[in-house]
Amino acid sequence: MSNMKISSFEEYHQVYKHSIEQPEEFWAGIADNFQWRKKWDNVLSWNFKEPNIKWFEGAKLNITENCLDRHLETLGDTPAIIWEPNDPTENHRVLTYKQLHDKVCQFANVLKNNGVQKGDRICIYMPMLPELAIAVLACARIGAIHSVVFGGFSAQSIADRIKDAECKVVITADGGFRGTKDLPLKSVIDDALVQCPSVKRVIVLTRSRTPVSMIKGRDVWWEDEIKKVETQGNPECPAEEMDAEDMLFILYTSGSTGKPKGVVHTCGGYMVYAGYTFANTFQYNPGDVYFCTADIGWITGHSYIVYGPLSQGATTLIFEGIPTYPDAGRFWDIVEKYKVNILYTAPTAIRSLMSFGLDPLKDKDLSSIKVLGSVGEPINEEAWHWFDDHIGYNKAPIVDTWWQTENGGHMITPIAGITPTKPGYATLPLPGIQPVLVDENGKEIEGNGVSGNLCIKFPWPGILRTTYGDHERCRLTYFATYENMYFTGDGCLRDDDGYYRITGRVDDVLNVSGHRIGTAEVENAINMHSSVVESAVVGYPHDIKGQGVYAFVVSPNQHGGDAELNKKDIIMTVQRIIGPIAKPDKIQFVSGLPKTRSGKIMRRILRKIAEGDTANLGDTSTLLDPSVVDEIKAGAL
Ligand code: 7RM
Secondary structure: OHHHOOOOHHHHHHHHHHHHHOHHHHHHHHHOOOOOOEOOOEEEEEEOOOOEEEEEEOOEEOHHHHHOHHHHHHHOOOEEEEEEOOOOOOOOEEEEHHHHHHHHHHHHHHHHHOOOOOOOEEEEEOOOOHHHHHHHHHHHHHOOEEEEOOOOOOHHHHHHHHHHHOOOEEEEEOOEEEOOEEEOHHHHHHHHHOOOOOOOEEEEEOOOOOOOOOOOOOEEEHHHHHHHHHHHOOOOOOOOOEEOOOEEEEEEEOOOOOOOEEEEEEHHHHHHHHHHHHHHHHOOOOOOEEEEOOOOOOHHHHHHHHHHHHHOOOEEEEEOOOOOOOOOOHHHHHHHHHOOOEEEEOHHHHHHHHOOOOHHHOOOOOOOOOEEEEEOOOOOHHHHHHHHHHHOOOOOOEEEEEOOHHHOOOOEOOOOOOOOOOOOOOEOEOOOOOEEEEOOOOOEEOOOOEEEEEEEOOOOOOOOOEEOOOHHHHHHHHHOOOOOOEEEEEEEEEOOOOOEEEEEEOOOEEEEOOEEEEHHHHHHHHHOOOOOOEEEEEEEEEOOOEEEEEEEEEOOOOHHHOHHHHHHHHHHHHHHHOOHHHOOOEEEEEOOOOEEOOOOEOHHHHHHHHHOOOOOOOOOOOEOOOHHHHHHHHOOO
16 A cells, blocks of 8 residues: 555655656556456546546446455454544544444445445435444445535535435434534435435434434434344445446535536546545555544545545544534644544634634644645635644644545645645645646646646546536536646646645635535525525635625515615525525625626626725726616625
């Protein structure tokens, strides 16, 4: 497994060069570090036109054999998962590789008993428990395709995702705990399923013991189903033999249109890429305790809580709660309790903890930390230095990992302890990754000290293969903007040293606390409110969240004439339609939106107003009615 790890900056440059000159040879060498039932006939065939991308064609494997079975002999008694509960007084749990293997097999048999077959889509809506990882792996074990939906999404969002993928089974829990909140997960699922005739079975894990209603013939308890397979007596569940290009999972992500896309990853390429990047970026060593604070409902959790670490035989810590419960020292308590060596978190969490000052760090022993990681959004220099000074004691390299749901794993990132870092910079591409900057006309911008739109010009094993049920959408979103390139949607600069700094989205996608939210999605939700005629949503700089959601709303006939009440009601609507993560931070009622003669909303102007930068709004002469701009400026929040 360690054959993949680069061990010096010099070696990085050599390997990088090789990976560009002989990509197939390079990736075949990486793939040799995994266990295949049958090796590939062909490393790569691709075109970005359709697109049609195939890695390791002809190879057969099961990712769970790589994450579980192959470690049993050497690491059977090593912790695979350490679980820390939301409530620090509740007992933690440890699952060794042997125990995790057995539980995955057991639950895979539960799925089979409930009619799940290879290729079926399974929606998973669960709290951060070992059982969430077990459910994910059990699907992969039998070739079912998981679609994990983050616990912060509403019933409507879940229903949209279930319908899009025609899921047959939902796996959930009665409820969950996050900080002081109880999440009524099963009840949210019940609301969603009113619209979802494809769902034949709901498997419900007991967690919170909140009363739930179970529907006869549809809903079963996780624990009862486990008892059934126990009495059936066969604890094994042979892993399904998968083609490298069979679907492994779908994960929905927001784009610039109103409807989230189901990003599709496949078994072979995703496994290789998640494992390769985990081993290299973090420089994981046997025995290290690794803690990624993301939720498994996001790609970071898929690749860097479950598949990446487990494929490398690592010990991965799953935390059920939030950084500020019961107080803002919680992460540091966890680091101390388990002697965490590698901590991977998000700038929004760092900024939020920074705001509590240094008190929560008093008497916390963080000396176990060797590597720090950041993901999800650009990290500002202040947060970078705080992380470096107060958490890493200036001894732990910070890996600022840039990548996307569509990429499967890290793309541009330092390699811990090997790549010299610079605050705010994702630094250099991993070997195998060929970033390019392009101008508006799609012309490559060469040389250093330049900026442009970030594209990737050659495939890597973790690249998305399609968007579920709509390949044309995949082509249009990622491969049609610039010919023969994958377009990331991010702006980027390359400094004089050739280091990359990602500057943020160049499309109508917001990044709120590291969560991708399409402005169109939020607008659609706001527009559902009966008082709303139309709306425009933009982002604005937010101290903790990175970006906040600013909504300009045309709402002439407010019920009862109470603007504050109406705002609350609109916020509730967004919460119901999308979920709490998309709630507007600011709502400004306006009498009209700035539009061009062709009816397009001039978002550039609204963005400037939301940022508080009203001095130079640029050319407003093409507006249908320039006077609305003055009104909006005057009423800005
Ligand atoms: C992993 C993840 C992807 C978008 C991406 C960027 C932004 C992520 C960084 C970053 C600057 C980083 N997947 N982004 N990481 N920007 N520096 N290190 O977040 O699909 O949910 O979001 O997030 O804009 O396009 S994601």
